[in-house]
Amino acid sequence: MRRVAVTGVGVVSPLGNNNQSFFESLVAGRSGVGRLSMRFEERLVCRIGASVSDFDAASLFAAPRLRMLDRVSQFALAAAAEALGEAGEVFNGLDLERAGVFVGTGMGGARTTDESYFTLYGEQSDRVKPFSVLLAMNNAAASWIGMEHGLRGANLTYSTACSSSAVAIGEAARRIASGEADVMIAGGSEAPLNFGTLKAWDAMRTLATEDPDDASASCKPFARDRSGLVLGEGAAMLVLEAWDRAVHRGARIRAEMAGYGLCADPSHITRPSVAGQAAAMRRALADARMDAAQIGYINAHGTGTQANDSVETAAIKEVFGARAHAIPVSSTKSMHGHLLGAAGAIEFAASLLAMEAGIAPPTINLRHPDPECDLDYVALAARGGIDIGAFMSNSFAFGGTNAVLVARRAP
Amino acid sequence: MTTLGRLQALLRKELDLAPERLAPDARLEDLDIDSLRLIEILFSVEDAFAVAVPTGADELRARLVTVGDLAAYIDSLVAQKANPAP
Numbered sequence: 037m038r039r040v041a042v043t044g045v046g047v048v049s050p051l052g053n054n055n056q057s058f059f060e061s062l063v064a065g066r067s068g069v070g071r072l073s074m075r076f077e078e079r080l081v082c083r084i085g086a087s088v089s090d091f092d093a094a095s096l097f098a099a100p101r102l103r104m105l106d107r108v109s110q111f112a113l114a115a116a117a118e119a120l121g122e123a124g125e126v127f128n129g130l131d132l133e134r135a136g137v138f139v140g141t142g143m144g145g146a147r148t149t150d151e152s153y154f155t156l157y158g159e160q161s162d163r164v165k166p167f168s169v170l171l172a173m174n175n176a177a178a179s180w181i182g183m184e185h186g187l188r189g190a191n192l193t194y195s196t197a198c199s200s201s202a203v204a205i206g207e208a209a210r211r212i213a214s215g216e217a218d219v220m221i222a223g224g225s226e227a228p229l230n231f232g233t234l235k236a237w238d239a240m241r242t243l244a245t246e247d248p249d250d251a252s253a254s255c256k257p258f259a260r261d262r263s264g265l266v267l268g269e270g271a272a273m274l275v276l277e278a279w280d281r282a283v284h285r286g287a288r289i290r291a292e293m294a295g296y297g298l299c300a301d302p303s304h305i306t307r308p309s310v311a312g313q314a315a316a317m318r319r320a321l322a323d324a325r326m327d328a329a330q331i332g333y334i335n336a337h338g339t340g341t342q343a344n345d346s347v348e349t350a351a352i353k354e355v356f357g358a359r360a361h362a363i364p365v366s367s368t369k370s371m372h373g374h375l376l377g378a379a380g381a382i383e384f385a386a387s388l389l390a391m392e393a394g395i396a397p398p399t400i401n402l403r404h405p406d407p408e409c410d411l412d413y414v415a416l417a418a419r420g421g422i423d424i425g426a427f428m429s430n431s432f433a434f435g436g437t438n439a440v441l442v443a444r445r446a447p
Numbered sequence: 448m449t450t451l452g453r454l455q456a457l458l459r460k461e462l463d464l465a466p467e468r469l470a471p472d473a474r475l476e477d478l479d480i481d482s483l484r485l486i487e488i489l490f491s492v493e494d495a496f497a498v499a500v501p502t503g504a505d506e507l508r509a510r511l512v513t514v515g516d517l518a519a520y521i522d523s524l525v526a527q528k529a530n531p532a533p
Contacts, residue, residue: 100462103487166490167483 037213040293041282042443043126044275045385046118046223048111050086050268050372054118058382059389061371062397063418067252068372069266075154076231082243084254085229086268086373104167105180106145111271111378112177112225113184119221120185123275124287126219127185134217136189137182138208140200140224142377143233144174150232177225181273189217195377198337200224202380202431202439205274206296212278219281223273224378237267242306242341247401256401257338257367258345258409265339268373272381291388294426295324295442306434308344313337313351313430316438320428321355324442328356331363331442332424333396335387336413337432338367339374346408348430353411364396364422366414371400380431384441391424391445450496450525451518457495458514461488471515482508488517498524 047054050068051061061068068086077083093102093110105113116137120126127135148171152164170176175193182191190211194203201224208222228234237243244264247254255266282289297320301312321328337348345367353360368386375382390397395418402415426444433439448456455469464478480488482504489500489507498521500507511517 098463100484163490163493166486170483 038215039279040209040212041277041279041287041289041446042274042291042293042388043277043282043287043289044119044121044123045290045388046115046122046273047270047382047385048088048091048115049270049272049382050088053088053091053114055385055389059386059393062368062386063395065398065400065417066371067400068268069252069255071251072229074231080231080234081238082234082246084244084246084251084266085234086266087229088270104170106148106171106176107227108141108145108225109177109180111227111269112139112273113180115223115225115271115273116181116221119273119275123277125285126275126277126287128285130218132186133188135187135219136208136211136217137178137187137191138194138204138220138222139178139181140194140196140202140204140377140380141174141177141226142195142197142200143226143228145172145176146228146233147230148172150230153232181221196437196439197433197435198374198376198379199431199433199437199439200377200380201272202384202429202441203298203437205381205384206298206439206441208276209293209296212276218278220276221273222276223271223381224375225271226376226378227269228267228376229269234267243267244340253401255340255370255373257336257340257370257399258349258406258413259402260404260406262340262342262345264341265369266373268375270372270375270382271378272385274381274384289446291391291443292446294326294444295320297321297323297440299438301436301438305436308347308432310347310350310354312436312438313348313432314354316440317351317355317428317430320440320442326426326442329359330426331428332422333387333390333427334363334365335383335427335429336365336367337430338369338399340367340369344432346406348432349409349411360411363412364414364419365411366397366399368397370402380429380439380441383431384429384443387427387429388443391427394422394424395420396422450522451515453495454514454518454521457491458488461491469514471513471518473514474512475514475517485511492521496521496525498528500524
């Protein structure tokens, strides 16, 4: 098996639209959560979310092209452009059949679907926009990225709910490790902040209650007063590359993709289990040929729901034993919200940047500890000066597909 | 304004094309109007001329070669609407 390098990182997020501003916001403990404004907003039970701001799609894409791009594809293309910009001349001299794109998304072009239904049912029109299918289809984001660069290798879209992009990254790394591909663009994108999608999440009764004093503090992972998740939007993309090739062309290697653990939790469609989450973490460590002692930071799935946070805490303790309490574990979802299909990718990006900087981003809004959640969650403020030789990023999903990624610092 | 004039204005706006490229004998394929773009243009035509385009994309693509063909086709739709077949 070949080694896999990460040579580019791109981010569009509620905390900034490039990886640097994203990480600065994380370190500052800034919340991207706020009140949403949209048509019918007064009918939402949960009116909060983490939206991307200052994203000027019209300046990024010519008008005829923009009409073919749902917001989810716009984010994906922008994040991929940043990642490829960092990676440099990654396609130089490469047979483009050896380059592909794997993207995770839970809901695809949900905004287009929502607008189409509004046109039909709300406005009683019999005509939806001509490209509605092309905008809404789940694989649009991956396809546009591949088309932009003429990549003829595998182009796949993974949809495993909240672990979609962790799966996309893990599977892409395997393609390179196996020798099937030399370069993969891998990550996730999600744009679920439309009325119809939000109402569906309202109905699940899993969204956070708005904090009465401060809407931006509504997502409280691991806290006793946590009340649920806050939806967010955005994208994160990585450039993954065969290690020797990256070294040979003198690329800046940001990290080594070391391990990927995947397992299914078949007991229930939503309820997580300690055994399932622990199994995915163990498999990722085994895949990386690392032991638990080598992990210096964990980016938790940490949704802020009652069920996940106590189960994940127990699973981390099961895998890491006594050392669990010595590892900084944070839920950056407290700041950027839950990006669903893009969550795994954006949290991998957060972890990679944390490893480079030696700074663990905080879990904000954790003022009232829950006795069942007793790890070191880096509460309230970032912690610098820590040596992170390797990190673990957890993604657990409705439907039970648990995916865990492990990466280590490039030597 | 004539149908051709209105169509030219619509194409200019939708596809960001220079007016001098939109002569009646300009071929749609030379304007990068592929089958997909044609569908989008027909959607706008339906709005602008208050007509319904009944025909499938493949058949239209074969019939409509130039900007002038498209203008004539719109004229026929407008006429049909004014004098529907019994």
